[in-house]
Amino acid sequence: QQQVKQSPQSLIVQKGGISIINCAYENTAFDYFPWYQQFPGKGPALLIAIRPDVSEKKEGRFTISFNKSAKQFSLHIMDSQPGDSATYFCAPSGRTGTASKLTFGTGTRLQVTL
Amino acid sequence: DAGITQSPRYKITETGRQVTLMCHQTWSHSYMFWYRQDLGHGLRLIYYSAAADITDKGEVPDGYVVSRSKTENFPLTLESATRSQTSVYFCASRGNLGGEQFFGPGTRLTVL
Numbered sequence: 001q002q003q004v005k006q007s008p009q010s011l012i013v014q015k016g017g018i019s020i021i022n023c024a025y026e027n028t029a030f031d032y033f034p035w036y037q038q039f040p041g042k043g044p045a046l047l048i049a050i051r052p053d054v055s056e057k058k059e060g061r062f063t064i065s066f067n068k069s070a071k072q073f074s075l076h077i078m079d080s081q082p083g084d085s086a087t088y089f090c091a092p093s094g095r096t097g098t099a100s101k102l103t104f105g106t107g108t109r110l111q112v113t114l
Numbered sequence: 115d116a117g118i119t120q121s122p123r124y125k126i127t128e129t130g131r132q133v134t135l136m137c138h139q140t141w142s143h144s145y146m147f148w149y150r151q152d153l154g155h156g157l158r159l160i161y162y163s164a165a166a167d168i169t170d171k172g173e174v175p176d177g178y179v180v181s182r183s184k185t186e187n188f189p190l191t192l193e194s195a196t197r198s199q200t201s202v203y204f205c206a207s208r209g210n211l212g213g214e215q216f217f218g219p220g221t222r223l224t225v226l
Contacts (some may be wrong), residue, residue: 032212043204043217044157095212100208101172102125102147102215106156 003027006090006105013112019077021108023090026071030092033066035075038087038107047088048075080112119142120205128226133192135221137205144210146174148180150201151220155206163188180190195225209222 005024013019021035021047034049050064050073063076067088073092078082090105118139127133137146148160151174155191159172161180169180177199188207193201205218 034214043206043220044212045217051216082220091157091215093212101159101162101170103159104149104157106154 004090004092004103004105006108009106010109011111013077013080013110015080015082015112015114017080018111019075019080019084019086019110019112021075021090022072023074023092023105024070024072025090025092025103027092027094027098027103028071029094029097031094033064033073033078033092034090035062035064036089036091036104038089044089076078077110080110082112082114085110085112118205118207118218119186120215120221121177123219124222126224126226127195129196130194133188133195133223135192135203135205135223137188137190137218139186139188139207139216141203141207141209141216142185143207144185145208146182147206147215148178148188148190149204149206149209150174150199151204156220160190160203192223193208195223197225199223200225 003026035047036044038044038048048062061078066073087107087109091102093102121136147162149157151157158174163169163182166185203221206215208215
């Protein structure tokens with residue numbers, strides 16, 4: 001059973017454009033909705049995360065939008081830069097039980113062109 | 115070194131050999147995780163541990179063994195390595211209250 005579906009698989013955006021990546025989940029016990037960023041040869045690192053008590057969180061050029069009723073959340077990268085070129089993973093989780101096992105989406109490879 | 119470390123960073127072994135990948139964290143995090151990353155599959159959970167002496171299977175546990183006698187260490191053993199276990203392995207940890215997972219730098223394992 002696939003609990004997390006991420007789209008698109010790959011994305012090419014021009015410098016200065018907006019990158020949008022989506023994540024749909026099934027487990028209603030999830031209460032932590034992060035996006036991880038991974039550069040080649042490195043481990044994933046937390047980029048931005050949201051808890052379900054808010055619908056949007058912005059940190060600089062990065063915004064998470066969260067829709068609890070639709071069980072979806074998305075990452076928006078404004079004014080995309082070549083340095084944003086990386087693979088992005090959503091990985092919702094909960095605090096205990098099976099929900100505590102981080103379930104990663106399959107990843108979105110973002111390429112920002114000049 | 116502070117943080118989470120993995121060793122070795124690169125390993126080449128032969129089919130049938132036993133291999134142990136080490137993971138060490140300095141934060142005293144309760145939870146620790148092992149993932150493998152393969153093209154087209156993203157990151158898949160192998161095993162995780164909620165505390166010392168407590169481990170549980172993830173999505174792809176077959177062929178792997180873990181132990182956690184100390185909070186800070188979480189070794190992953192391939193008892194008899196197979197070519198399908200060629201992958202990049204990541205260890206991660208997080209605290210009790212959920213939230214951010216911290217990842218190690220990864221171990222690239224090649225099984226010939």
